[in-house]
Amino acid sequence: MDALAASYPGSAVSQDESLAREFEQRLADCPKLAYRVALGVLHITAEAEDVAQEAMLRADRNFHRLRDRERFRGWPVRATFRLALDRIRAKGRRDRHEHEATRATLNAQPAANVENLIASREVEREVAQALDALPAKLRIVMVLAAIEGYNTREVAKLAGLPEGTVKSRLFLARKKLAESLQCLVKNTPAG
Amino acid sequence: MSCEKYSGWMNDTALGDLRAEREPELLAHAMECAACREAPAHARAVHEFVDRGVESLVAGEPSPQFATQLRRRIGLEAEQIRSPWTAWAPVTACALALAVILAIMVARSPVHNGSNPNVAFAVNPISAPPEAVSASAESPRNVKGMEGKRGGHTRAATTTLEEIIVPKGQLSAAAQLISAINSGRVDGNQFLAAQQEYEKRLEVKPIEIAPREIPALDDVTDKPTGSLQF
Numbered sequence: 001m002d003a004l005a006a007s008y009p010g011s012a013v014s015q016d017e018s019l020a021r022e023f024e025q026r027l028a029d030c031p032k033l034a035y036r037v038a039l040g041v042l043h044i045t046a047e048a049e050d051v052a053q054e055a056m057l058r059a060d061r062n063f064h065r066l067r068d069r070e071r072f073r074g075w076p077v078r079a080t081f082r083l084a085l086d087r088i089r090a091k092g093r094r095d096r097h098e099h100e101a102t103r104a105t106l107n108a109q110p111a112a113n114v115e116n117l118i119a120s121r122e123v124e125r126e127v128a129q130a131l132d133a134l135p136a137k138l139r140i141v142m143v144l145a146a147i148e149g150y151n152t153r154e155v156a157k158l159a160g161l162p163e164g165t166v167k168s169r170l171f172l173a174r175k176k177l178a179e180s181l182q183c184l185v186k187n188t189p190a191g
Numbered sequence: 192m193s194c195e196k197y198s199g200w201m202n203d204t205a206l207g208d209l210r211a212e213r214e215p216e217l218l219a220h221a222m223e224c225a226a227c228r229e230a231p232a233h234a235r236a237v238h239e240f241v242d243r244g245v246e247s248l249v250a251g252e253p254s255p256q257f258a259t260q261l262r263r264r265i266g267l268e269a270e271q272i273r274s275p276w277t278a279w280a281p282v283t284a285c286a287l288a289l290a291v292i293l294a295i296m297v298a299r300s301p302v303h304n305g306s307n308p309n310v311a312f313a314v315n316p317i318s319a320p321p322e323a324v325s326a327s328a329e330s331p332r333n334v335k336g337m338e339g340k341r342g343g344h345t346r347a348a349t350t351t352l353e354e355i356i357v358p359k360g361q362l363s364a365a366a367q368l369i370s371a372i373n374s375g376r377v378d379g380n381q382f383l384a385a386q387q388e389y390e391k392r393l394e395v396k397p398i399e400i401a402p403r404e405i406p407a408l409d410d411v412t413d414k415p416t417g418s419l420q421f
Contacts, residue, residue, distance in 0.1 A: 031261060032253065040249040049253050053261045060265055127244035146245040171208055177241040178202060178234070185233070185240045 023063045030073060031056055033147065033158075034080040040143035041084035043128045051087055055080035074158040081140050088132070123184060130180040138173040141166050197227055205234035 034055050038048035059076040131139060144155045152170065156163040200217050203209040209217070221228045357365045371377040 031257070035253045035257065036249045036251070039251060040245070043248060045251065045254070049257050049260070052253070053257070053264055056261055057264055057268055061268065123244065124247060127241075128248055131245060131248065142245060143249055146242065146249050149246075171206055174206055174238060174241060175202055177245070178205075178237045181241055181244070182233075182237045185236050 023060060030059070030076050033073070034076050036147050037077055037080045037140075037143055038084045040131070040146065041081060041139070042087060047087060048084070051083045052080055055083050058083075071157075071160070074160050077144070077158050078140075078160060081136075081143075085136060126184060127177075127181065130177050133180065134173055134176060138169050138176070141169045142173040142177070145170055194224060194227055197221075197224075198230060201227070201230040201234045204231050205238045 031052060034052040035048055038051040038055075039045065042048050042051065055076045058079055059072075063072075131142065134142065140159055141155055141161075144150055144158050145152075150158070152163055152166050155161075155170070156166040159166060161169075197217055197220050200209055200213055203213075204217065221231075355365065368377070368382075372379045372382065
């Protein structure tokens with residue numbers, strides 16, 4: 001993905017050449033980060049790519065308006081998150097019947113350890129649905145914290161929030177997710 | 192009841208967020224309750240599951256085409272930015288269509304298609320039919336002077352060069368008149384006034400008939416009868 005940033009000079013997009021160059025410099029790992037944020041919300045690779053590209057296009061289009069260029073990295077990330085939420089809203093809610101059927105199947109299965117659960121396709125869907133059920137402000141911090149293990153300070157910078165707020169929201173998000181998913185790891189030994 | 196109270200604390204313990212003053216109370220309860228002794232381990236397992244589950248959701252690399260597609264989309268966007276007039280394309284198309292329609296209407300109008308013989312003669316006096324020929328007058332003064340003479344045969348085809356239709360055989364006379372007016376030998380205003388005077392309608396006045404005088408018999412015998420006066 002780093003090759004992406006390196007491949008930009010041939011296709012400078014901004015009218016102002018210096019702005020275009022600055023945009024390219026700041027672009028280093030943003031597309032990958034944006035893709036992962038979109039994936040955390042949409043859970044479909046093709047749509048996540050589309051949304052991440054759209055966010056990067058918007059970032060390019062409005063780069064000249066950005067006052068504090070040092071905060072560039074969080075800008076497309078937040079744009080991606082909003083775009084992904086819009087895409088979800090446009091598509092409508094997932095089929096509730098499918099969700100219920102999956103849950104019934106999981107409850108019928110014998111208890112498994114965390115490794116096996118994570119590897120399960122149904123469990124992945126369960127986690128995705130539990131994540132989708134979180135309020136947006138909790139979801140973005142949860143997704144960012146899960147990406148490459150960002151710490152609270154990095155998440156705060158990317159989300160444009162105070163560090164204390166990120167801590168409390170992260171705590172709340174984990175707690176809610178644990179409440180939603182604890183039935184899946186019932187009687188399961190840790191590890 | 193107390194287990195429910197401590198289950199929340201177990202969660203906090205698993206998240207590393209349990210207040211220090213609550214820890215002894217929780218430990219004391221765990222010593223008494225076998226279910227709660229296992230609860231912290233379960234809570235830790237749940238939270239590990241949650242963290243790893245979300246991590247697996249956001250793990251992954253974009254496809255190899257991602258960079259190419261993004262570059263292509265940025266390139267397309269740049270093309271649109273470089274040619275801002277494309278936003279005016281519909282307006283330009285409408286304006287062009289309107290211009291074409293106007294041009295067709297003007298081309299088909301009687302002024303230009305030769306359906307009016309008077310105008311056609313004015314454009315090309317050589318090809319004029321024998322019934323009428325045209326003459327041009329550059330000054331409005333001359334036109335005014337000619338209007339009375341030509342009656343209803345004059346028509347202005349353009350605003351800069353007015354044309355006068357002259358009956359057959361009078362073209363040379365009209366040309367001489369125009370040159371005389373232009374050279375100043377003939378005063379146009381005076382000529383116009385004379386023409387207006389000439390064109391005034393004649394007043395029909397009733398004939399006054401004086402009553403006939405009957406002469407005396409003596410006079411009748413002296414004078415002839417054909418010398419009666421009115």
